Amino acid sequence: MEKNILNRILYFLGIEDENPVSTEDRADYEPYVNRPEIKPKGRVINIHQTSKNKMVIYKPASFDEVREISDEVKSRRAVIVNMEKLDKDSAKRVLDFMSGSIYALNGTVKKIGPGIFIFAPDNVDISGTAIEESFQEKSFLLK
Template structure:
């Protein structure tokens, strides 16, 4: 018995090295329906909240959209001229990634990449009187 065989036997490595080829091949063959757990990413979607103060704050929102996250923007603390510039900039970003933008409240916008789907319109329901501010405060 060679020295390496004794060493392997001592540490229990002998079984691993002498595995028949037929057993190795059966372990490697996998069904196409099996997905390794390593390839599954975190399936939680994220929404970033922004309250821009200046136009350059829109860059960070655009980065989040490109990364696949939805963005809610609150424009209550910025003037209308800057709001229009930011919305125009983000509209271009959304066009490039096939996303969408929707006003969900007074000066509050929801921007979503194409992986998100928006159903309904809260803002339209408030304007039509279907949902009043009193209903929102009851919760």
């Protein structure tokens, strides 16, 4: 009887379970450990085992080169495309095709200048403000 009251007091204080596990059952019993869940901040890679990431620059003369550009992004390389040589219609077609390719690969597109875009796969992070925006701010200050 005293043991029963002592067990209830210990249970009330949170020191012992109400129905303690017998020594025979303890071999199969694994107590639950309350650990805080740790979420990974990002992918950890060994810098000594990876090859260098490459960036490719294209200045296409026609829409026919867009497949080659898209293949570079599929190969997980960032691509800078300068469309200054192209007429407006061809440049729009290249931009539309590449935007679709980047969307399918979960990548990103950033405009870095007039007619110049960077297409990056999901393994390449692009951060910072676009050069185009800084040109507009400077021209505003000069007026």
